[in-house]
Amino acid sequence: AQKITQTQPGMFVQEKEAVTLDCTYDTSDPSYGLFWYKQPSSGEMIFLIYQGSYDQQNATEGRYSLNFQKARKSANLVISASQLGDSAMYFCAMREGSGGFKTIFGAGTRLFVKA
């Protein structure tokens, strides 16, 4: 069964610094996709970045990058130049290729950006 683990319930970062949010996953399916979503205090879930299991390069989207280490089954999110607006919950999620569209989410990490 697929599983997503986010071990950091809360993280603090100074404004303008970089921060890494950890995510490890477990699957036996060679084909899978990994997603990161942001949930601000307002509640809406916002897609940030995607990494496919066969992608050769780490995904990047603006200030977001995904440190994908396939052998270690980790997909950490790196946010560069943190902004106050980055304060939110961050969720890692996974879909297995054999699982259709079923997506499993981790427990989340709450990020606090300090001025």
Added chain:
Amino acid sequence: GAGVSQSPSNKVTEKGKDVELRCDPISGHTALYWYRQSLGQGLEFLIYFQGNSAPDKSGLPSDRFSAERTGGSVSTLTIQRTQQEDSAVYLCASSLGSGTSGRGNEQYFGPGTRLTVT
């Protein structure tokens, strides 16, 4: 274009009553998902629909929960004989539905329905 919409935004019901939650996905999105999020927790997968395929109901917590999707668009999540532990935010999302684990399947979420069972 319009995003995913959900109604009602808030619902307070008495224990034992039935409730219906509605989701209107983004036009053209063939995949639709329901999740439950308890206070301060992650998202719990409930069910998803993809095109005309049979829905994946593997996340529904009990037979009190059911969902349907009419005409490949609007979906309704029904909870019968509500219990206090059903209190949560119910989130709906949709995606293009193309491919399997590839790009284009990031999910777009609605604002959620906050359900309170008293």
